[in-house]
Amino acid sequence: MKGEGKVLLVLLCLFLITLSKPDLQVEKGRGFQLKTRLIPRAEMIEFLADGYKEAVADYFWMRVTLTYGDENWRKRADDDDWRYLLKLTDLVAKLNPYFFMPYYFAGVVFPWESRYKEEVIPILERGMKYLPNEWRIPFLIGFIYFYFLDSKKRAAYYIQLASEKRNSPEYLIKLAARLYYEAGEEESALLFLEQMEKSTREPELKKEIRRRIKVLRDILFLKAAVKKYIETTGKEPEDLEDLVRTGIIKKVPEEPYGGRYYYDRKEGRVKTTSELGKRRKGK
Amino acid sequence: MERAIVTEGLTKIYKSGKRQTEAVRDLTLEVKRGEVFGFIGPNGAGKSTTIKMLLSILYPTSGRAWIFGLDARSPDSRKKVGYLPENPRFYDYLSGEEFLRFVGMLAGLSGAKLERKVESLLRYVGIYDARKRKLRKYSKGMIQRIGLAQALMGDPDLIILDEPTSGLDPLGRKLTLDLIRSLRSRGKTIFFSTHILKDVEEIANRVGILYKGKLLKVFSLDEERRGSGDYQIEIENAGIDLLAAAEKLAEPSKKNENRITFIVKEDSLFDFLEIVRDKGGEIVSMARKKRNLEEIFLETIGKG
Amino acid sequence: MRSIIAIFSGTLKEGTRSKLFWGILVFALLLFLSTMVVSELSFAEKEKIIADLGLSLISAFGLIAAVILGTDLIHRDIQNGTIQIILARPVKRWKYVAGKYLGLMAIIGANLFFLTLMLLFVLLVYVGRPCFHLLRSLYTIFLELSLIASIGVFFSTFSTSQLLSSLVTLGLFIIGHSLDILRMSAAKSGRFLGFLLKSLTLIFPDLDFYDIKIKVIHNLPLGGSYYVEILLYSLGYIILILFFSSLIMERREFR
Numbered sequence: 001m002k003g004e005g006k007v008l009l010v011l012l013c014l015f016l017i018t019l020s021k022p023d024l025q026v027e028k029g030r031g032f033q034l035k036t037r038l039i040p041r042a043e044m045i046e047f048l049a050d051g052y053k054e055a056v057a058d059y060f061w062m063r064v065t066l067t068y069g070d071e072n073w074r075k076r077a078d079d080d081d082w083r084y085l086l087k088l089t090d091l092v093a094k095l096n097p098y099f100f101m102p103y104y105f106a107g108v109v110f111p112w113e114s115r116y117k118e119e120v121i122p123i124l125e126r127g128m129k130y131l132p133n134e135w136r137i138p139f140l141i142g143f144i145y146f147y148f149l150d151s152k153k154r155a156a157y158y159i160q161l162a163s164e165k166r167n168s169p170e171y172l173i174k175l176a177a178r179l180y181y182e183a184g185e186e187e188s189a190l191l192f193l194e195q196m197e198k199s200t201r202e203p204e205l206k207k208e209i210r211r212r213i214k215v216l217r218d219i220l221f222l223k224a225a226v227k228k229y230i231e232t233t234g235k236e237p238e239d240l241e242d243l244v245r246t247g248i249i250k251k252v253p254e255e256p257y258g259g260r261y262y263y264d265r266k267e268g269r270v271k272t273t274s275e276l277g278k279r280r281k282g283k
Numbered sequence: 284m285e286r287a288i289v290t291e292g293l294t295k296i297y298k299s300g301k302r303q304t305e306a307v308r309d310l311t312l313e314v315k316r317g318e319v320f321g322f323i324g325p326n327g328a329g330k331s332t333t334i335k336m337l338l339s340i341l342y343p344t345s346g347r348a349w350i351f352g353l354d355a356r357s358p359d360s361r362k363k364v365g366y367l368p369e370n371p372r373f374y375d376y377l378s379g380e381e382f383l384r385f386v387g388m389l390a391g392l393s394g395a396k397l398e399r400k401v402e403s404l405l406r407y408v409g410i411y412d413a414r415k416r417k418l419r420k421y422s423k424g425m426i427q428r429i430g431l432a433q434a435l436m437g438d439p440d441l442i443i444l445d446e447p448t449s450g451l452d453p454l455g456r457k458l459t460l461d462l463i464r465s466l467r468s469r470g471k472t473i474f475f476s477t478h479i480l481k482d483v484e485e486i487a488n489r490v491g492i493l494y495k496g497k498l499l500k501v502f503s504l505d506e507e508r509r510g511s512g513d514y515q516i517e518i519e520n521a522g523i524d525l526l527a528a529a530e531k532l533a534e535p536s537k538k539n540e541n542r543i544t545f546i547v548k549e550d551s552l553f554d555f556l557e558i559v560r561d562k563g564g565e566i567v568s569m570a571r572k573k574r575n576l577e578e579i580f581l582e583t584i585g586k587g
Numbered sequence: 588m589r590s591i592i593a594i595f596s597g598t599l600k601e602g603t604r605s606k607l608f609w610g611i612l613v614f615a616l617l618l619f620l621s622t623m624v625v626s627e628l629s630f631a632e633k634e635k636i637i638a639d640l641g642l643s644l645i646s647a648f649g650l651i652a653a654v655i656l657g658t659d660l661i662h663r664d665i666q667n668g669t670i671q672i673i674l675a676r677p678v679k680r681w682k683y684v685a686g687k688y689l690g691l692m693a694i695i696g697a698n699l700f701f702l703t704l705m706l707l708f709v710l711l712v713y714v715g716r717p718c719f720h721l722l723r724s725l726y727t728i729f730l731e732l733s734l735i736a737s738i739g740v741f742f743s744t745f746s747t748s749q750l751l752s753s754l755v756t757l758g759l760f761i762i763g764h765s766l767d768i769l770r771m772s773a774a775k776s777g778r779f780l781g782f783l784l785k786s787l788t789l790i791f792p793d794l795d796f797y798d799i800k801i802k803v804i805h806n807l808p809l810g811g812s813y814y815v816e817i818l819l820y821s822l823g824y825i826i827l828i829l830f831f832s833s834l835i836m837e838r839r840e841f842r
Contacts, residue, residue, distance in 0.1 A: 009830060016823030017792075020816040024796040027810050031801055066767055338675045341840045358677040366675035372667050374597065376604045388593035389676040433672065443675075 029072065046095060057096035064088050064102070068109065082114035090123050100134060103127035107140030108196070108205060112212075117148040128161075135165035136199060139172070143192050152179050169195065190216045211256040215272060218253040222261055222270040225249045237263055240270075287441045287472040288314035288337065292346035295332050295496075306332040308496040310346070314474055314489075316440070319467050321487035322476040323580065329496040330476035331369060334445050337474075338366055350441065362391070365439035369446040371430045375419035379410055379429050382418055383436065390437030404432040408462075424455045431462060442466060444475035448482050460486055480576045490576070492583050500583045504576070514547045515572040516555070518564045525562035529555065546572060590678045591686040598690025602656065608694065611655075615648040615702055619709065634714045638804045641706040642724050646731075649699050650760065653732040656694065657739025658752035660687050661836075670841060681833035688740055688829060692733055699729055724803045726814065730821040731797040735760055737828040744835045762787075763794035792824050 045056060067073050067085060077085075086106065093102040107124050111117040121144060127137045142158030145151045156179035163172030175191060193216060197209040225243045230236060237243060240252045240263055255261055259273035293310040296303055307329040314320045324330050335341040337348050339356050353360035373382055383401045387393075392400055405411040408428040413421070421429065427447075434442055447463075448456045463473050463486050477483060483490055484504070491501045519542050521529070526543070529535075532551045537544040547555045559566060602608050622640040661684070664670040673683060703725045710718045738759055742752035762769070766788045773784035796817060802809055 006830075010827065013823045013827040013830070016819045017827075020820040020823070021793075023810065023812060023816045024793070024820060027813050027816075028793070028795050028798075030810075031795075031798060062768065066771065069771060335671075335841070338671075340671050340674050358679055361675060361677045364675070366672070368668065368671050368675075371672070372669055373672065374601065374669060376601055377597070381600070385593055385597050386672065386676070388589050389673060389678055391589065391677070393589060437676075 032067070032070070032073070045091065053095045057092050057099060060088055060095070061092045061099070061102065064092060064105065068105075074113075077114075079115060082110065082116060086110055086114070086116055086119060086123075093123055093126065097126065097130040100127075100131060103131070103134075103137055104140070107137070107144065108200070111144050111148050112208070117144055120144065133166055135162045135168035135172075138162040138165070139168075139195075143196070146179070147189055147192065155179055171195075187220065190220065214256050218255070218261060219270050219272070221253065222249075222263075226263060226270060236265055236268065238265075239263055285316055286313050286349075286352075287316045288312070288320075288348070288350055288474060290333075290337075290346065290348040293333065293336055293343050293348055294345045295329070295336060295341065296344045305496045307336070307343075310493075310498050312491055312498060312501055314472060316472050317467070317470050318488040319463060319473045319486055320475070321483035321490045322474065322493060323478065323480060323483055323490060324476075324493035325478055325584075328493040330493055331445055333493070334366075334443055334474075334476060337443065338364070363437070363440040365434035365436065365442045367430045367434040367442075367444045367447060369449065371426065373418050373426070373429070373433075376417060378415050378417050379405065379421070379425075380414040382429065383432055386433040386436045392437060400436065400438075404435055407435070408432045408458075423450065424452065427451060427455050427459070431459065439471070441472045441474065444473065446477055447475055448477065448479060456482070480580060484576045492580060494584050499586075500579075502579075513549065513572040514552055514569060515544060516547055516559075516569045517542055517544045517567040518559055519567050521559075521564045522562060525559065525564045528558045528562060529564075532558065542567060590676075590682045591689070594673070594678075594683055594686025595690045595693070598660065598687050599693055602690065602694035605656075607655065608652070608698070611648055611652050612698060612701070615644060616705065618644050618648075619702070619705060622709075634710060634718070635804050637710060637713060638706070638718065638721060639800065641709070642721065642728075642800055642803070645699060645702045645706065645724075646728050648702070649695060649728055649732045650735065650757075652695055652698055653691075653736040654739055654753050654756050654760075656691055657736040658743045658746075658749050658756060660691055660743060661740060662743040662746065662749050662752070665841060668842070674841070680836045684740070684744070684829060684833045684836055688737065691736055691740070695732055695736060696729055699725060699732070720806045721803055723809070724800060727797045727799055727817060730817055731794060734792060734794075734821055734824055734828075737825045737832075741828050741832045741835075744832045745839065760794065763792055764798075766791060766793050766795065792820070796820065 046053065064085065067088075073081070089102050089106050089110075092099065093106070096102075103124055103126075106120045110120050121141055124137050124141050124144075127134070128141075131137060138158045139162040142155045142162060145158060146155035156176050159172055159179060160176040162168055163176055171191075190213065193209055193213050197206060197213060200206050200209060222240065222243070225248045226237060228248050229243055229246065232248075233246070240261055243249045244251055252261055255272050257272070261270060261272050263269075264271050290310050290312055293307060294305070295307040296305050298304075310329075310333060322330050322333070332341060336343050337350065337355055338361065339358075342356070348355040350360040350364060374385070377385065380401060383404060384397060387397045387400055402411070405414050408431055410425060410428050410432065413425060418426070418429065431447075434444070444463075447459050451459065460482060463475070466473060467486075487504055489501065489503050492499045515536075516533075517537075518525075518529070521541070521543055526535075529545060532555050533545040533547040535543055536546050545555070556566075619641065622637050622644065661670075664673075670683075674680070703722065707718060707721060710721075735756065739752065739756045742756060743749070746752040769784050769788050773781045773788065775781075776784060799809060799813075801807075
């Protein structure tokens with residue numbers, strides 16, 4: 001074949017490849033979504049994998065991180081997707097129960113980004129059994145009970161457990177005590193979040209937590225402003241702009257999730273319009 | 284095309300790190316159509332390397348070669364060429380028949396024509412009865428024969444054989460040499476390499492001597508052997524005094540019952556004949572002694 | 588053209604008469620039967636388990652065949668010297684490569700087809716109805732293996748160790764299935780390494796494209812143009828790889 005013919009052939013091949021690639025990637029993405037939904041039964045895997053449990057656990061853990069790391073998946077995930085991701089995480093934790101990451105991932109991600117909060121607790125409790133020296137696991141359980149499930153008593157119990165572990169931060173004891181005395185919710189939540197921010201190394205997660213910290217700080221700030229407004233005017237504000245007009249605050253802070261802070265007259269609380277950063281409904 | 288093979292400055296140099304090995308150096312020769320050319324040299328002289336360059340199995344470092352006027356690097360030059368390598372190995376798992384069919388297809392034959400050719404070649408080399416047996420079950424002699432058959436596929440005008448008789452029993456050797464003779468009588472050109480001088484002596488028209496990669500000498504066997512200047516004289520009934528006198532002048536070579544053959548130099552011829560006549564001996568035969576190939580070979584290499 | 592066919596049928600005969608080929612097949616069949624045993628462990632969806640394991644086995648054995656036979660084919664001809672007989676004839680070297688490759692793919696294709704039929708038969712017995720939708724997998728498995736086999740052939744044109752070629756080809760297969768992981772690593776790595784990894788993921792064929800097992804087993808639909816696209820993708824790479832193999836063969840010398 002002459003020189004030109006050869007070059008043409010190579011170009012033709014490259015053309016074929018690049019032409020078909022995009023559609024194939026779309027198809028692959030679809031398959032990926034399906035994969036996280038369809039997980040073989042845990043006992044089956046445990047049986048089959050017997051000698052290689054750790055390797056299989058690693059493989060599934062890789063699937064978890066790849067799925068979560070895929071922005072497209074996060075954007076389009078519905079409840080079923082999250083449920084299966086949780087199942088997968090649970091599977092990893094079952095196959096390799098001494099592996100810390102799945103527990104941490106379960107406790108930190110799911111309650112915030114999905115509707116599965118209570119469901120995470122059994123996984124974490126197993127984690128406590130296998131990793132008895134790890135204070136972060138009972139801490140996470142405590143946080144979930146406190147912030148999402150509104151059970152201060154249980155939260156306090158777990159925080160106390162956490163505080164008894166080696167290397168746990170000192171203030172946990174004080175925190176447990178305070179919880180038992182039912183301190184105002186936002187302040188304690190803020191404390192929790194600040195601790196979580198310190199102990200998290202994942203840059204993505206850290207960013208998320210900082211955003212939530214800002215929301216809480218803003219809410220606390222606005223809460224104090226509202227209190228002052230009530231003290232000075234004797235009635236509740238119509239909306240937060242009232243606070244600005246009366247000069248109590250310079251301006252309403254920007255909500256980091258793109259939502260809006262507003263004053264709920266019915267409940268008498270400062271809230272935000274966006275989903276995240278908001279506590280579980282019902283309070 | 285008058286000339287079957289032409290090479291010009293064919294060279295093959297192997298480089299390994301800093302060392303260089305010259306396998307073939309500046310080889311220039313011509314093989315005429317219809318002749319049998321014997322390419323001789325000791326092992327490692329570069330004979331196989333040269334042959335492989337002719338067939339583009341190896342590429343020359345420099346120089347060129349042509350087969351029937353076509354550049355040897357083009358596959359078309361091999362359309363009418365048949366090749367039998369040294370110590371050939373073929374596809375074990377094929378039967379003799381299947382293998383020949385395979386080679387035939389590569390040579391461009393097909394259909395009924397191919398089948399006829401396969402059959403005729405199998406018979407020609409005497410393998411017809413074993414044609415359905417797998418090649419891995421063939422004896423060395425049979426491999427040789429099927430090898431010759433595949434070389435003849437496609438009715439080539441030039442047949443190149445690399446050490447065709449090495450390792451063969453006398454029967455195999457005879458078959459091969461007979462085959463070469465018969466091919467020559469049909470106008471085919473044969474180019475074969477060997478280190479067995481006797482074979483070359485028997486069938487070659489022209490000879491090329493290769494030593495350490497260099498082509499030292501190319502000559503026609505017929506001419507060279509003539510004109511060596513010695514006579515070979517066979518005498519009968521030689522008495523002791525005749526023998527004594529004869530031995531002063533000439534070398535006795537063969538002895539057969541009461542016949543002795545002497546090698547007599549040209550300038551001693553007349554004296555010798557006189558002695559024989561005087562002493563009562565009888566001359567059985569007299570002929571010009573042809574110098575044998577071995578002598579030429581050793582002499583050439585000694586010089587080169 | 589005839590030369591290609593000649594070498595093609597020669598290769599075919601070589602493959603079907605090779606003990607290796609039959610060994611792989613028998614082994615696969617035995618493991619097949621064992622999938623039925625394994626499926627007993629599950630309480631429900633036996634057919635999905637059999638289908639899943641069955642297809643995995645077919646892929647695995649196809650892979651072994653593609654790697655081993657692919658890296659052996661041309662290598663053996665060169666080692667034995669039988670290639671000289673062929674090259675002494677007026678055959679263009681690229682035709683040699685093409686004929687060998689086509690013969691190889693015919694062998695592997697037949698192997699796959701037979702195993703898939705076995706799987707369908709087993710499922711027919713178990714489930715009572717024919718699961719023809721599984722045949723879609725045959726198509727993608729075959730294409731993926733064609734790609735792997737071409738890589739094996741590529742190495743066999745110049746490597747002197749069949750073991751090494753096989754291991755490298757297998758390694759490339761694994762890399763091809765790990766491109767997502769490489770992409771993630773590339774995003775997290777330093778500039779130089781990241782660039783290296785990213786370019787690797789762009790050049791390499793993404794073998795995950797061939798993985799449609801989930802959809803096939805659960806009888807879900809595939810995108811309409813998928814079949815054509817995956818064919819074009821495969822052809823693009825295969826022709827490119829065989830092209831380079833031919834280039835290498837063209838320049839090669841033989842002892």
